[in-house]
Amino acid sequence: LEPILIKAFISEKHRLVIKPGATAYGILLNGTKRTGKIRYISPIAEKNTRTFKVEMEIANEDKKFAEGITAELIIPLPSQPAHRISAALFSLTSNGELGIKVVDGNDIVDFLPVEILGGSDKEVVVGGLPQTLRVITVGQGFVQSGDKVQTFTEN
Numbered sequence: 001l002e003p004i005l006i007k008a009f010i011s012e013k014h015r016l017v018i019k020p021g022a023t024a025y026g027i028l029l030n031g032t033k034r035t036g037k038i039r040y041i042s043p044i045a046e047k048n049t050r051t052f053k054v055e056m057e058i059a060n061e062d063k064k065f066a067e068g069i070t071a072e073l074i075i076p077l078p079s080q081p082a083h084r085i086s087a088a089l090f091s092l093t094s095n096g097e098l099g100i101k102v103v104d105g106n107d108i109v110d111f112l113p114v115e116i117l118g119g120s121d122k123e124v125v126v127g128g129l130p131q132t133l134r135v136i137t138v139g140q141g142f143v144q145s146g147d148k149v150q151t152f153t154e155n
Contacts, residue, residue, distance in 0.1 A: 001067050004060045008073040009051035015041065018075055024056045025074040028065065034058040038075065081131055084123045091140055101140040102133045109136065109147045
């Protein structure tokens with residue numbers, strides 16, 4: 001078997017940024033790491049999972065790897081700015097959009113939607129926000145977008 005394929009499934013969100021030809025890494029069950037290229041991304045999602053099949057091709061000149069062995073596929077994604085925040089700072093709009101409330105330079109409240117990128121039990125990593133912002137950390141449940149507020153900086 002030369003080359004061999006490592007197959008996996010990716011989310012709809014990742015389908016938008018992963019392209020054929022992208023460099024990826026396969027880690028085989030014995031810990032061997034091999035570099036390869038994404039050669040195929042399905043144009044059609046799996047019906048039940050809404051995920052897309054991807055295939056990475058790696059060399060197997062020495063015929064060391066057999067068909068059907070277990071492997072982990074790692075596909076590096078483009079980096080994006082992110083913030084670590086407490087989940088307690090989240091707000092929901094009336095239509096269920098998740099975000100945070102911030103204050104602009106004129107002390108006017110605004111709602112900014114966020115994309116959850118990851119997290120832990122203590123904080124959530126979110127994207128979709130400007131690099132610098134003033135987040136309302138106390139009383140965000142009592143103000144709405146457009147309200148003028150008096151702010152105090154927390155140290």
